[in-house]
Amino acid sequence: MDDLRKIKIAEVEELRLKGYNPYPYKFEKTHSNREIKEKYSKLENGQTVEEDNVNVAGRVMTIRYHGKSSFFVLKDSEDRLQIYINQNAVGKERYELFKEHIKIGDFVGVKGFPFKSKTGEVTVFTKDIEILSKAIRPMPEKWHGIKDKEIIYKQRYVDMIANDASIKNFKIRFEIIKAIREFLWQKGFVEVETPVLHHLTGGASARPFVTHLNVYDINMYLRIALELYLKRYIVGGFEKIFEIGKCFRNEGISYKHNPEFTMIEIYQAYADYNDMMDLTEEMISYVVKKVLNTEKIVYQGVEIDFSRPWKRIKMRDFIAEKLGVDILEDPEEKLIQVLEKYDSVPEIKDRGHLIEKLWDLVEDEIVQPTFLMDYPVEISPLAKRHREDPRVTERFEPIIFGREIGNAFSELNDPVDQLQRFLKQQELRNMGDEEAQMLDLDFVRALEYGMPPTGGLGIGIDRIAMFLTDSPSIRDIIPFPTTKPDEEVAKEYEDILNVNKT
RNA sequence: GGGCCGUUAGCUCAAUAGGUAGAGCAACUGAUUCUUAAUCAGUAGGCUGCAGGUUCGAUUCCUGCACGGCCCA
Structure with missing residues (x-):
């Protein structure tokens, strides 16, 4: 177990001894950070609205101490909001709690009123503050966030804490x-x-x-x-x-x-x-x-x-245009000849697989949203034959940026x-x-x-x-993508796991 | 599966024609009652991914492995 965690765990105990609950049950949050920012955006610099009571909550992202007053930033699910706290307003005991035990990464609840700082930022003036959850791990770097892809994918919660773009x-x-x-x-x-x-x-x-x-x-x-x-x-x-x-x-x-x-x-x-x-x-x-x-x-x-309409083109026409080969009329030997030029002859050489490979050669050339229509019957086992040509099916794929984003047919209903x-x-x-x-x-x-x-x-x-x-x-864009298992995490708890065994 | 690149402090990154590793942020101790990447002074933090090899000496060179990234199949 690592030193910082030990210190933090000890701090949690210290808080309990002092009579604070580091993990309380509930906080009456009245406004989201975004609501505060929107509602009070028109205040003059330095103007306060002391009659409005607001309760905000979130994770502490940065703290700027100034002796007996401080600014800090709360992040909630929508936005970040600046909070101002000073000892005169909250009293010495609460300010000491803030200074000694509220750290970057902790969740806190703040009761106060809105104002706009001298530099023009909507801020909440703290009348009371409480810890809602102590974090016992160090937070990622506040400016660069997390860049290590392994952490980003295997510990997505850390990525989401640090990188607002991921949440977006x-x-x-x-x-x-x-x-x-x-x-x-x-x-x-x-x-x-x-x-x-x-x-x-x-x-x-x-x-x-x-x-x-x-x-x-x-x-x-x-x-x-x-x-x-x-x-x-x-x-x-x-x-x-x-x-x-x-x-x-x-x-x-x-x-x-x-x-x-x-x-x-x-x-x-x-x-x-x-x-x-x-x-x-x-x-x-x-x-x-x-x-x-x-x-x-x-x-x-x-x-x-x-924007509509999207282009609609037939697979046969498109491949003929790009590769000069008729996928339906030309003999399979000719299709193979073309594929040999690109070194992509498939293992199974029936017409269906050959056509699929030919299509792979040219699909990158479709960039704007396009319907590629009328796939060969051999590679479309669930699609109905085309009403005008039984060698193909009434099937299309929407193609964007050279990628198939879907697949559709007149469904085959002839049992x-x-x-x-x-x-x-x-x-x-x-x-x-x-x-x-x-x-x-x-x-x-x-x-x-x-x-x-x-x-x-x-x-x-x-x-x-x-x-x-x-x-x-x-x-x-998959929040928790499939990865190899994280072997490191077990090492982090090795001490405890070994102690429990004996 | 193949090729190339990467892995250094909690995070983001430096460094060395082979000579015992640095910075910023975070942490810790102080100062500071309108700051916003706050500032200032100080402290601590590293088996340089793992295992071998070459060498008087390897974070650096070589081999293998693990994990990640990019490209190809």
């Missing part, structure tokens, strides 16, 4: 989710829930996490997508539904990928993928405007304009075709493609009871949050 990013994230809910509720969608534990995974191409259900002694998977259960709702009679929830993919971690991430999926009966394109651009531009009060953002130095598609996926699995989808016979059976024509849409919430916060890494 998380607030934007949660406002995005709130705006999506608002939008969909206004449109008459019902928010539903589906299981996280699945007997089979489906709805996406990804490796799942495996877990064990003791009571049935069976392995189960954490969901990789919401899709197949949401469609069961549509079979059952729901017409407009959505779910926002965590999905889990047991794959690499990168600036774009976290093993658990947040998806929204939306299903609308009697709609097709054209309707879903309209819904997507309407919803996303609504959210961007609601959260940032503009439709144009700058992401990593590039301006992105979310016989669906079973065939699943069997194709089985073949791929047998060929070693661990990401191919599992055969979900109960889902086929559900479709056999009849699912109305349906448009479906999934969007990665994390990716949207990255754009709206200008974050280069997904870890910057």
Whole structure:
């Protein structure tokens, strides 16, 4: 155990002996820091409002001592507020308490009245002060904050204490989710829930996490997508539904990928993928405007304009334009030739995988919000065949800054075709493609009871949050990203753990 | 999985053609009743990520490992 902690723990005991509770139960907070700042912003410099009693509370961030008077700064969930305290006003006993035992990092409650300092800062004049919680760890550096990524990700609470920008990013994230809910509720969608534990995974191409259900002694998977259960709702009679929830993919971690991430999926009966394109651009531009009060953002130095309408282009046309190859008509040998030039021939060389690789070569060239339409049937096992060309499906992905932010189709509701598609996926699995989808016979059976024509849409919430916060890494907008376990923390408590053993 | 970079005080960072580690903030002791990165004087704080190697001597050079970051698959 480290010395500073020992001293602080001793101080906590000392406070108790002196009759103060270092961890009291409650404080009657009447105003947030922001409310104080807004309400009293128009005071003249030096003007006081002694008749207004305000109770504020928060964490002490800095203290500026001046002998028998001091200024300090309280941080609450919204803002920072300056507090003034002097011995004449609070009495010697309270001022001694402040000077000796209220330190940076502690939570305090202040009762007083507002005034504006000579230099023009809205400040609360302390009439009474109490400790609300003693911190026994040193706070990070007050000016530079925390820069060590390991601390930032593994001890996010420290990052949030020190770096106001992190809190701001998380607030934007949660406002995005709130705006999506608002939008969909206004449109008459019902928010539903589906299981996280699945007997089979489906709805996406990804490796799942495996877990064990003791009571049935069976392995189960954490969901990789919401899709197949949401469609069961549509079979059952729901017409407009959505779910926002965590999905889990047991794959690499990168600036774009976290093993658990947040998806929204939306299903609308009697709609097709054209309707879903309209819904997507309407919803996303609504959210961007609601959260940032503009439709144009700058992401990593590039301006992105979310205003409607978004561009709509066919995958076949786009790849033909960029690579001079027709993904539907040209023989597979020609596709391979092109891929060889870029040294990215896939292991499994069927047309679907070849096309996917070709697309990977050019996706960076789409920057502004664009719907890339009509994916080949081989790589779209849950999408309905195109009404004009059965080699492709009525599927699109919204692309922004070269990244897929979602996936949508006219949902496949022909149970016989669906079973065939699943069997194709089985073949791929047998060929070693661990990401191919599992055969979900109960889902086929559900479709056999009849699912109305349906448009479906999934969007990665994390990716949207990255754009709206200008974050280069997904870890910057996931409050507690997946990390390796923190071995250091056990070392910090080694003494105590060893003492308890003996 | 491969390549490159990093790891020094609680935090943010210095340093050395190999010669026993410094600053600011935080902490501690004083001074200071309108400051705001307050100021001034002083004190304390380090197995330089871990384990080996080379050397009279390693924080510095070499190897391996751990953790992190960036790029690639």
